[in-house]
Amino acid sequence: MYFPQNEGKEVKTPGFGVRSQKNSSQTWSIPENSVLIEDKTLVADVTLKSREDLKQLREKAKELVAARETGRTKVIVGMGTCGIAAGAREVMAAILEELNRRNVQATVTQTGCIGMCEKEPLVDVQRPGEKRITYGNVKPSDVPRIITGHVLHGHIVEDLVVARFEEI
Amino acid sequence: MQLVRAHVLVCGGTSCTSSGSKQVQEVFQKELEKHKLEQEVKIVETGCHGFCEMGPLVIIYPEGTFYVRVTPEDVPELVEEHLLKGRIVNRLLYKAPVTEEQIPTYKEIAFYRKQLRVALRNCGSINPENIQEYIARGGYEGLEKVLFEMSPEDVIAEVKRSGLRGRGGGGFPTGLKWEFCRRSPGDLKYLICNADEGDPGAFMDRSVLEGDPHSVIEGMTIAAYGIGCREGYIYVRAEYPLAIKRLKIAIAQAEELGLLGENILGSGFSFDLHIKEGAGAFVCGEETALMASIEGRRGMPRVRPPFPAQRGLWDKPSNINNVETYANVSVIILRGADWFAGMGTEKSKGTKVFALTGKINNTGLVEVPMGITLREIIFEIGGGIVGDKQFKGVQIGGPSGGCIPVELIDTPIDYESLIAAGAMMGSGGLVVMDETTCMVDLARFFLNFTQSESCGKCTPCREGTKRMLEILTRICEGKGVPEDIDTLERLGRVIKGTALCGLGNTAPNPVLSTLRYFRHEYEAHIMDKRCPAHACSALLVFTIDEEKCIGCGRCLKACPVGAISGAKKEPHKIDPEKCIKCGTCFEKCRQNAILRL
Amino acid sequence: MCECGCTQPAEDVQKERELETLFESWRGVKGSLIPILQGAQAIYGYLPREVLLQIARETGIPPSRVFGVATFYAQFHLSPRGRNIVRVCLGTACHVRGGARIFERVQQELEIGNNETTPDLRFTLETVACLGCCGLSPVIMVNDDTHGRLAPDKLKDILVNYQ
Numbered sequence: 066m067y068f069p070q071n072e073g074k075e076v077k078t079p080g081f082g083v084r085s086q087k088n089s090s091q092t093w094s095i096p097e098n099s100v101l102i103e104d105k106t107l108v109a110d111v112t113l114k115s116r117e118d119l120k121q122l123r124e125k126a127k128e129l130v131a132a133r134e135t136g137r138t139k140v141i142v143g144m145g146t147c148g149i150a151a152g153a154r155e156v157m158a159a160i161l162e163e164l165n166r167r168n169v170q171a172t173v174t175q176t177g178c179i180g181m182c183e184k185e186p187l188v189d190v191q192r193p194g195e196k197r198i199t200y201g202n203v204k205p206s207d208v209p210r211i212i213t214g215h216v217l218h219g220h221i222v223e224d225l226v227v228a229r230f231e232e233i
Numbered sequence: 234m235q236l237v238r239a240h241v242l243v244c245g246g247t248s249c250t251s252s253g254s255k256q257v258q259e260v261f262q263k264e265l266e267k268h269k270l271e272q273e274v275k276i277v278e279t280g281c282h283g284f285c286e287m288g289p290l291v292i293i294y295p296e297g298t299f300y301v302r303v304t305p306e307d308v309p310e311l312v313e314e315h316l317l318k319g320r321i322v323n324r325l326l327y328k329a330p331v332t333e334e335q336i337p338t339y340k341e342i343a344f345y346r347k348q349l350r351v352a353l354r355n356c357g358s359i360n361p362e363n364i365q366e367y368i369a370r371g372g373y374e375g376l377e378k379v380l381f382e383m384s385p386e387d388v389i390a391e392v393k394r395s396g397l398r399g400r401g402g403g404g405f406p407t408g409l410k411w412e413f414c415r416r417s418p419g420d421l422k423y424l425i426c427n428a429d430e431g432d433p434g435a436f437m438d439r440s441v442l443e444g445d446p447h448s449v450i451e452g453m454t455i456a457a458y459g460i461g462c463r464e465g466y467i468y469v470r471a472e473y474p475l476a477i478k479r480l481k482i483a484i485a486q487a488e489e490l491g492l493l494g495e496n497i498l499g500s501g502f503s504f505d506l507h508i509k510e511g512a513g514a515f516v517c518g519e520e521t522a523l524m525a526s527i528e529g530r531r532g533m534p535r536v537r538p539p540f541p542a543q544r545g546l547w548d549k550p551s552n553i554n555n556v557e558t559y560a561n562v563s564v565i566i567l568r569g570a571d572w573f574a575g576m577g578t579e580k581s582k583g584t585k586v587f588a589l590t591g592k593i594n595n596t597g598l599v600e601v602p603m604g605i606t607l608r609e610i611i612f613e614i615g616g617g618i619v620g621d622k623q624f625k626g627v628q629i630g631g632p633s634g635g636c637i638p639v640e641l642i643d644t645p646i647d648y649e650s651l652i653a654a655g656a657m658m659g660s661g662g663l664v665v666m667d668e669t670t671c672m673v674d675l676a677r678f679f680l681n682f683t684q685s686e687s688c689g690k691c692t693p694c695r696e697g698t699k700r701m702l703e704i705l706t707r708i709c710e711g712k713g714v715p716e717d718i719d720t721l722e723r724l725g726r727v728i729k730g731t732a733l734c735g736l737g738n739t740a741p742n743p744v745l746s747t748l749r750y751f752r753h754e755y756e757a758h759i760m761d762k763r764c765p766a767h768a769c770s771a772l773l774v775f776t777i778d779e780e781k782c783i784g785c786g787r788c789l790k791a792c793p794v795g796a797i798s799g800a801k802k803e804p805h806k807i808d809p810e811k812c813i814k815c816g817t818c819f820e821k822c823r824q825n826a827i828l829r830l
Numbered sequence: 831m832c833e834c835g836c837t838q839p840a841e842d843v844q845k846e847r848e849l850e851t852l853f854e855s856w857r858g859v860k861g862s863l864i865p866i867l868q869g870a871q872a873i874y875g876y877l878p879r880e881v882l883l884q885i886a887r888e889t890g891i892p893p894s895r896v897f898g899v900a901t902f903y904a905q906f907h908l909s910p911r912g913r914n915i916v917r918v919c920l921g922t923a924c925h926v927r928g929g930a931r932i933f934e935r936v937q938q939e940l941e942i943g944n945n946e947t948t949p950d951l952r953f954t955l956e957t958v959a960c961l962g963c964c965g966l967s968p969v970i971m972v973n974d975d976t977h978g979r980l981a982p983d984k985l986k987d988i989l990v991n992y993q
Contacts, residue, residue, distance in 0.1 A: 116380070118498070149475070150962075150969070175362070177357055182966075199339075
């Protein structure tokens with residue numbers, strides 16, 4: 066499976082440099098022993114040769130996604146251009162650092178724009194078997210509260226909450 | 234190794250220590266010894282939990298019970314109740330301020346209540362760089378259905394029946410477009426996705442590409458099967474590097490799984506997809522210009538007919554749709570044309586994504602069913618106007634669109650109603666304006682944009698927009714003459730009727746629609762040399778109200794050009810000859826003695 | 831080739847190699863002129879005249895057409911650019927929230943106009959039609975950093991950070 070994200074210990078994400086080819090990528094490094102887990106292992110490397118192959122893969126992906134959601138807390142950062150412009154990269158770095166510092170096991174992943182530009186950067190937390198909660202206008206200084214309060218102990222950080230997802 | 238039945242975690246962070254966690258720990262040790270539990274229960278000193286205002290913190294495992302503000306006096310009770318009797322000491326428990334149920338769901342917050350997410354169905358919930366998450370949510374199920382259960386004709390018939398129309402602005406029925414291309418003679422046909430979203434204030438397509446690239450890839454593959462294309466291009470603005478990166482990853486993942494390329498899923502159908510990066514030219518959003526750009530030429534439009542469906546990219550029949558259109562396709566196939574046609578109005582089916590910006594509280598990206606009114610979008614989803622300013626109008630459709638005034642705020646959003654109101658759906662930029670926005674200045678802004686983006690091929694657009702811009706600039710500077718309004722209208726109509734491509738045809742719209750609804754503002758600029766919104770600085774006059782002025786000297790000191798004079802504690806004066814109308818004195822005055830006329 | 835006859839700096843040799851690789855990777859691909867120009871600009875930072883002529887020779891496309899394309903698109907630059915690119919957004923949302931005032935002040939601070947570069951090559955000033963983060967308007971972007979919710983008075987403190 067093609068996952069270009071964590072080659073080495075760096076995650077590269079392009080900025081949204083306008084008209085500039087040269088400076089269009091920015092690098093931040095993930096702390097040592099990072100807890101950033103990409104879901105590389107979900108589905109084995111396969112080539113789908115028939116309709117049945119795809120059906121099987123879909124079932125497997127569904128099961129694995131569901132299993133993952135009951136197994137491990139997920140932290141999802143909105144990393145669209147608007148989120149990044151509002152500081153999502155700094156928030157992502159703070160999350161990784163905080164998880165690492167506290168040695169908390171959680172899956173950190175990203176998603177695109179959900180539409181609430183006014184409330185970017187947005188961070189979602191989903192604990193196993195619980196609802197996915199969205200926090201808005203998250204600053205790096207808010208991250209410790211979200212990690213210790215919600216990720217670690219399940220206490221929703223009320224003043225930052227925006228909404229919760231209905232379905233898992 | 235010795236097994237313990239419970240762990241008592243006492244926070245040893247700086248803050249908890251200063252509020253007495255050390256003593257708590259000591260008392261715990263004593264109490265455990267007293268009850269002979271020291272072998273069974275282990276005390277662990279932990280680092281800071283970040284909940285310092287609740288310290289000292291004690292957490293007892295295996296239950297993970299979280300006690301806050303524990304004093305040494307509380308410890309005997311904790312040991313006796315919790316560790317001996319297994320009863321939780323409720324009074325020391327941390328009370329979570331909210332529970333899940335108390336938090337509104339997305340559907341319950343105003344911003345989402347009236348939204349209906351079809352094209353944006355996965356945006357913001359899946360990881361766009363992981364095809365498995367897309368597949369787990371029913372991705373590529375539409376493609377599967379098409380390849381094994383439907384003929385190409387079925388696909389086109391289904392899309393036609395759904396009533397889907399082009400989301401890039403024109404609103405041409407998508408199924409019909411596909412049919413034209415399918416019927417064009419020739420073996421080699423190209424499929425193109427227009428992701429050259431250039432309208433200022435519009436970022437719908439970018440969000441789809443960044444948030445859910447596979448929905449576009451799947452939609453394109455379905456279209457390619459329906460039309461009979463073997464190869465496709467996605468033309469993305471170079472200004473969207475993140476979208477390009479996510480698309481590249483998505484295409485590579487789809488190729489690896491065999492969802493793009495040769496003999497997809499063993500069906501015998503093959504389709505290859507390439508990315509073409511634009512190079513910064515707004516006119517390339519026009520389909521013939523876009524194709525010229527893919528071919529490596531200057532992106533200039535050409536005369537139609539022949540239409541791209543007859544002769545397009547490299548002179549082969551080509552089909553071109555925009556990002557949002559393709560993003561709708563797989564859902565239509567999967568849930569059926571009837572489901573899709575059940576949303577929206579008689580002639581405009583489904584949903585439309587808008588970028589909501591300007592003087593509005595909730596800026597952002599919204600997807601609403603067709604037929605919803607502007608009032609619902611602006612005041613319910615958008616949360617109304619920033620501050621307590623007066624809502625003046627909304628600019629819809631970017632440089633090709635027009636302004637809709639407050640009187641028409643109950644206009645339903647569909648292709649026909651918007652055109653009747655002098656605007657157009659456009660790609661979906663919605664810019665909200667309040668009383669401080671000058672409509673003449675806004676028209677000038679858009680014309681300045683289209684004028685500088687005009688490719689220069691046809692005279693009406695090249696010369697006409699230039700002349701219109703000159704007139705508008707003149708009006709904003711207070712040098713307008715009464716004939717200007719007629720000249721603008723006449724020029725606008727001529728350009729609209731004679732320009733070569735969509736850019737020129739629609740360029741006068743912002744001027745014509747503001748002339749239609751806000752003519753009084755043009756007249757105020759021309760006749761009274763006054764800008765009602767106080768936005769055109771050349772037309773402002775600053776004076777001092779001598780009754781209110783206390784002669785504090787704040788404005789005098791702040792004036793960058795020394796246009797204000799006056800003795801201390803005496804009313805000051807502004808020299809109109811020297812004044813550059815920067816507005817600094819207006820902002821500095823605490824007595825409201827500066828008048829802006 | 832260096833016209834003055836001096837020995838070429840290693841950096842230039844490196845760039846020429848990169849350019850060669852670029853030509854190889856697009857040889858025989860139709861519609862490759864724009865990607866080649868983009869690649870060449872990524873190597874040199876702009877498109878020097880000699881490079882444009884070389885592209886014409888390598889691709890067999892007439893120089894007039896190469897120049898035509900290079901001057902048509904806003905992305906391509908035919909003269910050297912500053913170390914820091916300041917882009918002021920003049921999109922609709924920024925316009926209604928005071929983008930023009932920001933632009934004025936940036937021009938004053940840098941003492942250059944639109945599409946100009948400071949003599950010390952520290953800054954190049956550009957405008958863009960929309961940066962796509964309208965929720966943060968008015969916005970400027972310096973290199974890859976976005977600065978949103980701006981007021982003219984904040985600009986000085988932002989620009990001083992870029993050398």
